Amino acid sequence: MKIESVDFFYLAMPEIKDIGDGSQDALLVRVRAGDDEGWGECEASPLVTMAAWNCSMSHSACKPVSTSVLGQPFNDPTDITRVHQLVREQSLDLLQTDHLLSGIDIALWDLMGKKSDAAVYQLLGYDRPYPKLPYASQLFGDTPQQTLEKAMTVRAKHYRAAKFGWGPYGRGTVEQDRDHVYAAREGLGKDGILLIDAGTVWQDDVNAAEQRLEALKDCRVTWLEEPFISAALGAYQQLSLKSGAVKLAGGEGCHQAHQAFNMMDYAGLGYIQIDTGRVGGISSAFQVAQHASNQNVTYVNHTFTSYLALSASLQPYAGLESHKICEYPVEATALAREITSNTIVPDQNGMINLPERPGLGMSINPETIKRYQQKVSIQVNNHTIFQSSER
Amino acid sequence: MKIESVDFFYLAMPEIKDIGDGSQDALLVRVRAGDDEGWGECEASPLVTMAAWNCSMSHSACKPVSTSVLGQPFNDPTDITRVHQLVREQSLDLLQTDHLLSGIDIALWDLMGKKSDAAVYQLLGYDRPYPKLPYASQLFGDTPQQTLEKAMTVRAKHYRAAKFGWGPYGRGTVEQDRDHVYAAREGLGKDGILLIDAGTVWQDDVNAAEQRLEALKDCRVTWLEEPFISAALGAYQQLSLKSGAVKLAGGEGCHQAHQAFNMMDYAGLGYIQIDTGRVGGISSAFQVAQHASNQNVTYVNHTFTSYLALSASLQPYAGLESHKICEYPVEATALAREITSNTIVPDQNGMINLPERPGLGMSINPETIKRYQQKVSIQVNNHTIFQSSER
Numbered sequence: 174m175k176i177e178s179v180d181f182f183y184l185a186m187p188e189i190k191d192i193g194d195g196s197q198d199a200l201l202v203r204v205r206a207g208d209d210e211g212w213g214e215c216e217a218s219p220l221v222t223m224a225a226w227n228c229s230m231s232h233s234a235c236k237p238v239s240t241s242v243l244g245q246p247f248n249d250p251t252d253i254t255r256v257h258q259l260v261r262e263q264s265l266d267l268l269q270t271d272h273l274l275s276g277i278d279i280a281l282w283d284l285m286g287k288k289s290d291a292a293v294y295q296l297l298g299y300d301r302p303y304p305k306l307p308y309a310s311q312l313f314g315d316t317p318q319q320t321l322e323k324a325m326t327v328r329a330k331h332y333r334a335a336k337f338g339w340g341p342y343g344r345g346t347v348e349q350d351r352d353h354v355y356a357a358r359e360g361l362g363k364d365g366i367l368l369i370d371a372g373t374v375w376q377d378d379v380n381a382a383e384q385r386l387e388a389l390k391d392c393r394v395t396w397l398e399e400p401f402i403s404a405a406l407g408a409y410q411q412l413s414l415k416s417g418a419v420k421l422a423g424g425e426g427c428h429q430a431h432q433a434f435n436m437m438d439y440a441g442l443g444y445i446q447i448d449t450g451r452v453g454g455i456s457s458a459f460q461v462a463q464h465a466s467n468q469n470v471t472y473v474n475h476t477f478t479s480y481l482a483l484s485a486s487l488q489p490y491a492g493l494e495s496h497k498i499c500e501y502p503v504e505a506t507a508l509a510r511e512i513t514s515n516t517i518v519p520d521q522n523g524m525i526n527l528p529e530r531p532g533l534g535m536s537i538n539p540e541t542i543k544r545y546q547q548k549v550s551i552q553v554n555n556h557t558i559f560q561s562s563e564r
Numbered sequence: 565m566k567i568e569s570v571d572f573f574y575l576a577m578p579e580i581k582d583i584g585d586g587s588q589d590a591l592l593v594r595v596r597a598g599d600d601e602g603w604g605e606c607e608a609s610p611l612v613t614m615a616a617w618n619c620s621m622s623h624s625a626c627k628p629v630s631t632s633v634l635g636q637p638f639n640d641p642t643d644i645t646r647v648h649q650l651v652r653e654q655s656l657d658l659l660q661t662d663h664l665l666s667g668i669d670i671a672l673w674d675l676m677g678k679k680s681d682a683a684v685y686q687l688l689g690y691d692r693p694y695p696k697l698p699y700a701s702q703l704f705g706d707t708p709q710q711t712l713e714k715a716m717t718v719r720a721k722h723y724r725a726a727k728f729g730w731g732p733y734g735r736g737t738v739e740q741d742r743d744h745v746y747a748a749r750e751g752l753g754k755d756g757i758l759l760i761d762a763g764t765v766w767q768d769d770v771n772a773a774e775q776r777l778e779a780l781k782d783c784r785v786t787w788l789e790e791p792f793i794s795a796a797l798g799a800y801q802q803l804s805l806k807s808g809a810v811k812l813a814g815g816e817g818c819h820q821a822h823q824a825f826n827m828m829d830y831a832g833l834g835y836i837q838i839d840t841g842r843v844g845g846i847s848s849a850f851q852v853a854q855h856a857s858n859q860n861v862t863y864v865n866h867t868f869t870s871y872l873a874l875s876a877s878l879q880p881y882a883g884l885e886s887h888k889i890c891e892y893p894v895e896a897t898a899l900a901r902e903i904t905s906n907t908i909v910p911d912q913n914g915m916i917n918l919p920e921r922p923g924l925g926m927s928i929n930p931e932t933i934k935r936y937q938q939k940v941s942i943q944v945n946n947h948t949i950f951q952s953s954e955r
Contacts, residue, residue, distance in 0.1 A: 185620065195623050195657070218626055218658045220619040220944065221612060225660075228611040229576065229938075233584050233730070234763070235609055258767075265764060265793075266586070267609045268819060268842075269616075269660040339624070372625070373656060376649075377822065402656075404822035407829060428659060431768065431795035438798060439830055451659075547620075552941045553611065 176245045176256070178205045179277060180562035181226065183219035184545035186508050193312055193339030193372060196478045196502065196509035201542070202276035203562075204284050206247045211284025212537050214482045214512075215276035216450030217269075222276075223549055225269040227559050235266040238273050250296050253281045257456045271428035271453055278454020279485045279533070286532030292488070293533055297459050299492025304524035306334060307501030308368060310477060313340035317349075317356040324360025327503070331523055334498065335361055338370025338398065343385070351388035358392040366498075370398040373426070377405035382412050389419045396422040396444050403427055406440045413441025420444060425475040427452050430460040437470045446500070448475040449486040458489035465496070472496045478505060479512040484533040491527055499525055511541040539564055567636045567647070569596045570668060571953035572617065574610035575936035577899050584703055584730030584763060587869045587893065587900035592933070593667035594953075595675050597638045602675025603928050605873045605903075606667035607841030608660070613667075614940055616660040618950050626657040629664050641687050644672045648847045662819035662844055669845020670876045670924070677923030683879070684924060688850050690883025695915035698892030699725035699759055701868060704733050708740075708747040715751025718894070722914055725889065726752055729761025729789065734776070742779035749783040757889075761789040764817070768796035773803050780810045787813040787835050794818055797830045804832025811835060816866040818843050821851040828861045837891070839866040840877040849880035856887070863887045869896060870903040875924040882918055890916055902932040930955055 185198040200219035204211045215222050230236045241259040246252055257278055264270040282293045294302050309332040314320040320337060327335045337357045342350055354369060361367055369389060375381040382400040389397055397419050401408045403426035413421050420443025427433040428451050436442050445465050449458045465472040472493060474486035483502070490496050501519075502509070510516075513535040520526055528534025542564060551559040576589040591610035595602045606613050621627045632650040637643055648669055655661040673684045685693050700723040705711040711728060718726045728748045733741055745760060752758055760780060766772040773791040780788055788810050792799045794817035804812050811834025818824040819842055827833050836856050840849045856863040863884060865877035874893070881887050892910075893900070901907075904926040911917055919925025933955055942950040 189621050189623070191621070191624050193624050195626070198620070198622050216657075218616070218619055218622050218660075220942070220949075221615045221658060221660050224612045224615040224942075225609070228609055229589070230580050230582070231589050231609050232580070232586050233582050235586070262764075265817070266607075266842075267612060268663050269609075269612050272659050373653075402820070402822065404820050404826060406822075406826050426656070429793070429795050431793065431797075435795060435797050435826065435830070439826070451657075548943075548945050550943045550946075551611070551615075552939075554939050555941075558611075 174206050174247050176204060176206050176242055176247050179239070179242055181223050182542050183223065183547040183549055183561065184508055184542065185547050186506050186545070194504065194506070196505040199478060199509060199512060200276060201512065202280045204277065204280040206284060209284055209287045211280040211282070211287060211532060212481060213276040213279030213283060213454065213485065214450050214479060215272050216448050216478065216482065217272035220549060221269055222273045223559060224551060225267055225273045229553065234263065236263045238264050238270055242277060250285055253278065253285060253456060256281065257453065272451055275450045275452060275454045278456050279449060282455045283532035290531050292527065292531060293455060294488045294491035294527065297488065302491035302527045303494045304526050305487065305499035306497050307332065307499050307519055307525045308334035308336050308366065309503040310336045310500045311504045313337045313342050313353055315341060317352040320353050321356040321360040324357045328361055328365060333523060334366035334368065336368035336370055336500070339372040343371050343374030347384045350385055354388045354392050354394065367392060367394050368396050368398065369394050371400045373399045373402045375400050377401050377408040379408050379411045383415055386416055386419065390417060394419050396420045398422040398446065399425065403432060403436065406435060409436070409440035409442065422446055422473070425451070429453060430457040433461040434464050437464060437468045442470055444471045444473050446473045446475045449489060450482055455485060455489055462490040462493060466493055473498055474500050476500050477502050479509045480517045481513050481533065481535045483517050484527060484535050487527055488533065501525060508541065508545050511538055514538040565597050565638050567595060567597050567633055567638045570630070570633055572614050573933050573953065574614065574938040574940055575899055575933065576938050577897050577936070585895065585897070587896040590869060590900060590903060591667060592903065593671045595668065595671040597675060600675055600678050602671040602673070602678060602923060603872060603926070604667040604670030604674060604845065604876065605841050605870060606663050607839050607869065607873065608663035611940060612660055613664045614950060615942060616658055616664045620944065625654065627654045629655050629661055633668060641676055644669065644676060644847060647672065648844065663842055666841045666843065666845040669847050670840060673846045674923035681922050683918065683920070683922060684846060685879045685882035685918065688879065693882035693918045694885045695917050696878065696890035697725060697888050698723065698890050698910055698916045699727050699757065700894040701727045701891045702895045704728045704731035704744055706732060708743040711744050712747040712751040715748045719752050719756060724914060725757035725759065727759035727761055730763040734762045734765030738775045741776055745779045745783050745785065758783060758785050759787050759789065760785050762791045764790045764793045766791050768792050768799040770799050770802045774806055777807055777810065781808060785810050787811045789813040789837065790816065794823060794827065797826060800827070800831035800833065813837055813864070816842070820844060821848040824852040825855050828855060828859045833861055835862045835864050837864045837866045840880060841873055846876060846880055853881040853884060857884055864889055865891050867891050868893050870900045871908045872904050872924065872926045874908050875918060875926050878918055879924065892916060899932065899936050902929055905929040
């Protein structure tokens, strides 16, 4: 059997707001082989990612990604590994590749699961999936009062953990940031697990981050996420020596497994957060999860979009019992919520379980694609080299 | 004064060969403010990079790069720093950004130099540029005999240093690789500085690289370049403990200064190689050069393309006297050689000197653009969001 076709669907909300909500658009990938199809999602700029599929070759290590995927044999999971590696080698110098590969790799695992009548976590070698404790992932309010209300709402919905991020945090004074963190703790109640996400706002400024630690410690925050950009290993490491019970979390920007290894090996992280739609798909995320397990760092998914992306992000660490927490989007747009016709919601114990179905276990909703699709066409010298797929 | 326009020119040879020659196409960037213009070059897949200029916003940290550049005040070098930082923040999650920013940043420095009647190295704070010793950078031959002949040719042209890379190296047996290295040493003569470039062929396989060390040591190779991908810090570090007099070199894949800092701080490198057209332009390359100077690692440019790229890649370390060696492309295509109407060639002492002219000191050849330009057009929902500039 061979990989016969790969198609891309760029979906977008009618209005894209200038806020940290990554669920406002989506790039879906459909892979077909034989009678089956698999689906994946890139957490990436859709247009730019599509352009990497069939651009012209620049040289032997800067080829369009299609070169390494179309027509490749596809019979067992080692074929995914081989295709993945081929893409990395032949498109080494095409930077956007890793985001594109992520969606393709996810779709290939979904397809392989359907062909083998096995869930992806089983193909990865896990005996069983363990339920994960979801944290409600949302943006800070514009004011502490709004943050308080958001936290109270989350608590009323019986979430035991919540994360607040982006928005004003880190952009105002230390006092303003403190007020937001206190408001979040108050709204969540004294027992809730509270997580704070700085969204790389301090770049690599250890001092700026350090000034926020007192409030985080006072409010018993479990982790401070992304005080710095992913590559600022030294800054993370310095801050980790001062953060005490507040552990550092990061890694969503990693687009290769090795970058995540580096954050675990050198940056003093307590939690490594991986977006399967950016790191290189399930293949790379699984490597990171294994490394985390060995290094005593807790693996957590990064997911702010669809149930398809959520399933793909949970499979790589589904079988790691002690890595208990998972990010769970509660503010996703209609588009993101409706990409699949089935959902993944907390069970009666408030836990998240993977679907007991082959592959990723999610069913794509063709109506959603029709409603939100953005049609892309790219010409070079008046020759069309890329055109959006029709359903 | 404001940044009024940014235009892109995608040039390509009529035939692109499946070899490791990055000079077969080019993406030029022209920036205009007032009566002046500056030029830069991205070392990147041209089409994908262009797509990142004016794609739709995905969210607040995934915006098209144009948002952060067009209309920005442009009066002194701090404006370049500000624009650079704004791009990094607002396009954080658009992976291709760093390659696009590189060309824009270079063009902005060129423009600022022209406006201030100063060379870029002067704007960076260097009193004077020091001549650099060029190494002739080329691909291995397909056979040891071809490698021998290439090395003899380079020697006949009076180069005192040469690098051989890519091609068959690392893809065959240890013995075949050894024969190529011996052939290169024989052709170059016993006194020439010999450098070997493995082009990331072993990914992160320390054992595979280690098997090649004996031949490299026997042939007194100065550095082994890119045995592994840039992010494989641990693999580099392990190999560095065994490589003895053969130092490790790497870094051309870095697309942020921090990634290069990490390679210097954790990977045991002797040489850090930076492509100004990938790392984020002159601003980022200069940061890396300062870090290298502080960390006792030798900075070297990575340049395999045009004289414009060569000037841009030398400016960031022009004033570091003890960082003596520079990469010098000797096999570039006609396209790359003819992008500028002036050239940078070895002086009577065989050394490379920067032009004593404002900015980057290079003059773009409009005929070359006309001859090799590839016209790109991108539509979303039948609305044109990007169109190649006419001259």
